Structures are given as C-alpha cells and as structure tokens.
Amino acid sequence: MKITKDLYQGSLALLTDFYQITMAYAYWKSGKANEVATFNLFFRKNPFQSGFTIAAGLDYVIDFCRNFHFDPSDLKYLGEMKNKDGALTFEPAFIHYLEKMEFSCDVEAVEEGTVIFPHMPIVKVTGPLVQCQLLETPLLNIINFQTLIATKAARICVAAKGDPVLEFGLRRAQGIDGALAASRASYIGGCTSTSNVMAGKLFGIPVSGTHAHSWIMSFDSEIEAFKAYAVAFPEKCVFLVDTYDTINGVKNAIEVGLWMREQGHELFGIRIDSGDLAYYSTIARKMLDEAGFLDVKIVASNDLDEHIITSLKIQEAAINVWGVGTKLVTAYDQPALGAVYKLAAIKNDYGVWEPKVKVSQQSIKINIPGRQEVVRFLKDGKAIADMICLEGALDDSKEFLIIDPNDSTKRKKIKTTNLEVVPLLKTIFKAGKKVYRRPSIDAIRINAQANLQQFDKAHKRLVNPHIYPVGLEEKLFEMRTSLVLKMKNYEGE
Numbered sequence: 001m002k003i004t005k006d007l008y009q010g011s012l013a014l015l016t017d018f019y020q021i022t023m024a025y026a027y028w029k030s031g032k033a034n035e036v037a038t039f040n041l042f043f044r045k046n047p048f049q050s051g052f053t054i055a056a057g058l059d060y061v062i063d064f065c066r067n068f069h070f071d072p073s074d075l076k077y078l079g080e081m082k083n084k085d086g087a088l089t090f091e092p093a094f095i096h097y098l099e100k101m102e103f104s105c106d107v108e109a110v111e112e113g114t115v116i117f118p119h120m121p122i123v124k125v126t127g128p129l130v131q132c133q134l135l136e137t138p139l140l141n142i143i144n145f146q147t148l149i150a151t152k153a154a155r156i157c158v159a160a161k162g163d164p165v166l167e168f169g170l171r172r173a174q175g176i177d178g179a180l181a182a183s184r185a186s187y188i189g190g191c192t193s194t195s196n197v198m199a200g201k202l203f204g205i206p207v208s209g210t211h212a213h214s215w216i217m218s219f220d221s222e223i224e225a226f227k228a229y230a231v232a233f234p235e236k237c238v239f240l241v242d243t244y245d246t247i248n249g250v251k252n253a254i255e256v257g258l259w260m261r262e263q264g265h266e267l268f269g270i271r272i273d274s275g276d277l278a279y280y281s282t283i284a285r286k287m288l289d290e291a292g293f294l295d296v297k298i299v300a301s302n303d304l305d306e307h308i309i310t311s312l313k314i315q316e317a318a319i320n321v322w323g324v325g326t327k328l329v330t331a332y333d334q335p336a337l338g339a340v341y342k343l344a345a346i347k348n349d350y351g352v353w354e355p356k357v358k359v360s361q362q363s364i365k366i367n368i369p370g371r372q373e374v375v376r377f378l379k380d381g382k383a384i385a386d387m388i389c390l391e392g393a394l395d396d397s398k399e400f401l402i403i404d405p406n407d408s409t410k411r412k413k414i415k416t417t418n419l420e421v422v423p424l425l426k427t428i429f430k431a432g433k434k435v436y437r438r439p440s441i442d443a444i445r446i447n448a449q450a451n452l453q454q455f456d457k458a459h460k461r462l463v464n465p466h467i468y469p470v471g472l473e474e475k476l477f478e479m480r481t482s483l484v485l486k487m488k489n490y491e492g493e
C-alpha cells in the first residue's frame with residue numbers, strides 16, 4: 001500500500017464526491033457539459049469566533065488543477081462500475097470523454113497568507129460547467145482545512161505576542177495528510193517551525209525540537225541524561241526538566257549548563273511540560289538568572305492554545321517559547337471551516353453572463369450571484385473596509401456604497417480618492433494554463449504577517465473582536481435582492 005507516496009502527483013481526479021461524477025455524466029448526456037460557468041468558493045463565518053481568517057491551500061489547488069486528468073486506472077474503475085440491475089453506470093462514450101478531458105478553466109484566487117472574511121470569493125473558477133463541477137469537492141477539501149489551521153496558528157501567534165511558536169502536532173493530527181497539511185498551514189499562520197520532519201523536507205519548513213521524557217528515563221540519573229544530550233548537541237540544546245521534579249530538574253539543568261560552559265558551550269533552553277506553567281517558569285527563571293543563565297530560554301508545552309497562552313501572559317509567566325500540538329493541528333475548538341463552492345453565473349446562448357442564486361430560509365445561506373471582484377480599501381496603510389462588487393464596477397465610479405450582506409441597515413460610504421484600492425483576486429490559470437508564479441512558503445508566511453499588520457488590533461482580539469466591515473457594492477446588493485425575490489415568486493412562495 002502506497003500511502004502518501006503518490007499524493008499530489010498523477011491523478012487525484014477521483015478524490016471527489018460521487019455526485020460530482022454523476023452530475024458530470026448527466027451534464028454530458030444533456031449537452032450542457034461545455035456551457036461556461038463561474039463558481040465561487042467562500043465561507044460564511046470566521047472560525048473560532050475570530051475577527052479574521054488567513055487564506056491557505058492555494059498551492060495544493062494549483063497542483064491539483066495542473067495534474068487534473070483521469071488515469072487509465074481511474075477510467076477502468078468508472079468504466080466498470082455497474083448499477084444494481086447490472087447495467088454499466090456510465091456509457092463508454094462518457095469514459096472516453098473523461099479520458100480526453102483537459103483542464104481548461106480560468107482560476108482567480110486570493111493569495112495564500114491574505115487576511116480574508118466571510119462571503120468574499122476566495123477562489124473563483126470559470127470554465128466548462130463539467131470541469132467546474134468536478135473541482136468542487138477537492139478544492140473545498142484543500143482550502144477548508146489549510147485555511148482553518150492557518151487561522152488557528154495566527155491566533156496562537158497573536159496570543160504569543162511575537163514569541164516563537166513551535167508546532168508539535170504530528171502525533172495527534174488527523175492522519176498522515178492532515179498532519180502534513182497542518183504543518184504547512186501552521187507555518188503560513190506564523191509558527192516558527194514544525195516537529196514534523198517530512199513536512200520540513202516536503203515544504204522547506206524549518207524543523208526543530210527538544211527531547212522526550214523517555215530520554216531522561218533511559219539513564220540512571222537526570223544529570224547523566226542532560227550531559228549525554230549536551231555531548232550530542234552542544235549547540236541549541238534544550239533540557240526537559242519535569243520528568244521527576246521540576247525544581248530539581250532546573251537545578252540539574254543549571255549544573256550541566258555550568259559544565260557545558262567550561263567546555264565553551266552555552267545551554268540554549270529548558271522545557272517545562274506539566275504542572276502550573278506560570279508558577280514553575282517563574283521559579284525556573286529566577287534560578288537560571290541567579291546562576292548566570294540570563295539568556296537561557298524557557299520553552300513551555302502541554303495542551304496549549306491561544307486562550308491558555310493569553311492567560312499565562314497575564315500571569316506574567318516567564319515563558320519565551322511555546323510548543324503547541326494537539327489543539328493547533330486538530331483545530332480543537334472548531335474542526336471544520338465550512339467553506340462552500342457555489343454556482344454564481346452561467347453564460348447564456350448570447351454570450352451574456354446570467355447571475356445565479358440559491359435561495360434559502362436562512363439569509364446567511366443565500367449566495368452572492370454574478371461575476372464578482374473583491375477589493376480592499378487601505379487608508380495610510382490600514383485596511384478600512386472590503387467591497388465585493390460586480391466585475392468592472394471599479395472602472396465606473398470613485399464613490400461606492402457598501403452594504404452588509406446580512407443586515408441591509410449596515411452601510412458605509414467609500415470615496416476612493418486618497419485610498420489605496422487593492423484587488424484581492426489574482427489570476428492563477430488562464431484557459432487552463434498557469435500564469436501565476438507560486439511564492440515560496442517563506443514569502444507566503446511574510447505575506448500573512450504583513451497582511452495582519454494592516455488590520456487594527458481590535459479585529460485581532462481573540463475574544464469578541466470588532467467586526468471588520470465587508471460589504472456588497474450597492475448595485476450587486478440590489479441585483480441579489482431582486483433576483484432572490486424573483487426566484488421566490490417563481491417558486492410560488
């Protein structure tokens with residue numbers, strides 16, 4: 001069994017819900033497969049009651065689209081599929097059609113590391129209806145998870161106030177790919193390194209780590225264990241001090257630190273992994289300082305998240321580095337983002353785009369119809385509002401009224417004079433050809449930090465953040481309202 005060896009290489013086309021294939025077949029059979037459509041990928045609520053979200057996963061989406069094709073083994077599997085009555089599920093001519101299918105869509109997307117908000121298209125796919133449809137599930141699978149984890153990591157880093165955050169999640173992550181994708185997204189969100197060596201190799205993320213309790217337990221004494229570790233790693237050596245008795249462990253770390261100093265080496269840090277982290281870190285700091293180890297770092301771990309880190313900061317815990325695993329990579333308090341992928345427009349026989357809407361009893365679930373753009377308005381480098389508008393709206397006017405999609409009484413006037421207007425959607429594929437240069441993972445991480453800098457700290461507050469204004473441009477709002485009313489009448493409500 002090959003586990004991840006072939007992942008992201010060759011065909012991943014069957015990594016989709018069966019209904020995408022059945023729809024593809026039915027589109028093909030009814031002659032609709034090549035109608036041109038636009039789908040938008042967006043989410044409806046920031047995760048973790050956060051005031052912001054960090055986009056991640058586009059690099060996987062690019063790989064997925066570039067490799068989009070059906071392998072002979074995929075075609076065989078689908079071609080041999082039978083209904084209960086024994087008849088083939090898909091006609092051979094459809095299997096042949098899939099064999100010849102080449103990715104030919106336009107893709108626009110928000111770059112990874114960008115701060116994003118509910119309702120805005122994060123990925124916009126335009127192309128043959130059948131291809132757009134087949135992309136729904138894999139695109140959601142990729143973007144939902146990585147965006148969720150990048151956001152969790154960013155929140156943890158906000159709590160850590162600039163201290164390094166080491167991602168330690170592999171052992172508790174959701175399987176192999178969950179772990180790899182989580183390490184990548186955590187780094188984008190601001191973590192300093194991962195403990196996952198494979199993620200280090202695959203994505204070029206720095207790897208780092210300390211040692212486990214088992215290392216200490218395998219020796220007759222803690223001192224012996226520390227010394228042996230220092231011999232193996234005289235630089236950047238971190239001792240785990242809580243195997244038997246934390247205060248005694250710190251004493252032993254100091255003793256071995258002095259011994260290292262005699263050999264011309266400096267102890268880098270200690271790690272505390274249990275007990276009251278505020279209490280023990282404060283005592284450890286005092287002991288280390290008094291022994292002349294002012295630069296020795298104190299690493300803390302053990303079920304940390306943004307809220308415990310905030311609490312430890314308030315308690316003035318003497319912690320310099322945070323090791324965070326389970327609650328980061330599993331997005332413990334909200335395990336899914338809930339982004340969706342909805343049809344927004346179809347080109348009619350006359351080549352004119354027709355907006356499409358899905359009506360719902362819950363107004364938050366009504367999608368935004370039509371071909372859209374998203375822009376961010378910056379004033380003196382600070383983000384003041386985002387606008388979702390119909391394509392071309394920015395060419396027509398310098399003044400806009402934006403309206404909250406969920407509450408039409410919330411409105412804001414924007415005059416673009418003196419504002420920087422930043423379009424958020426970048427062209428990634430044009431007619432199936434990649435036109436976007438993929439940034440390095442470090443550039444993406446820097447982009448996330450730079451993006452977060454543009455937002456007032458009120459939006460980054462971890463609890464009850466101030467809601468950042470994102471509105472529909474007036475004409476789009478009105479078009480949406482009238483389309484919803486029309487569709488409701490049509491359905492006789």
Ligand SMILES: Nc1ncnc2c1ncn2[C@@H]1O[C@H](COP(=O)(O)OP(=O)(O)OP(=O)(O)O)[C@@H](O)[C@H]1O
Binds near residue numbers: 274278302311312
């Ligand atoms: N001063 C503190 N303020 C708030 N939370 C803390 C503080 N110190 C530790 N914590 C958190 O409290 C929880 C303690 O968990 P738990 O009681 O399971 O661990 P422990 O008994 O200290 O360690 P272990 O079970 O690993 O030996 C952890 O989530 C930890 O991060």
Ligand SMILES: O=P(O)(O)OC[C@H]1O[C@H](OP(=O)(O)OP(=O)(O)O)[C@H](O)[C@@H]1O
Binds near residue numbers: 171172303304327
């Ligand atoms: O707590 P997390 O945020 O997931 O960070 C990773 C944890 O993994 C390690 O121990 P492990 O949990 O395997 O054993 P322990 O519970 O005995 O410390 C490490 O010492 C941390 O406690």
Ligand SMILES: O=C(O)c1cccnc1
Binds near residue numbers: 195323325
């Ligand atoms: O390197 C560490 O200290 C580490 C790695 C994984 C999990 N817990 C701790």
Ligand SMILES: [Mg+2]
Binds near residue numbers: 302303
């Ligand atoms: Mg643990």
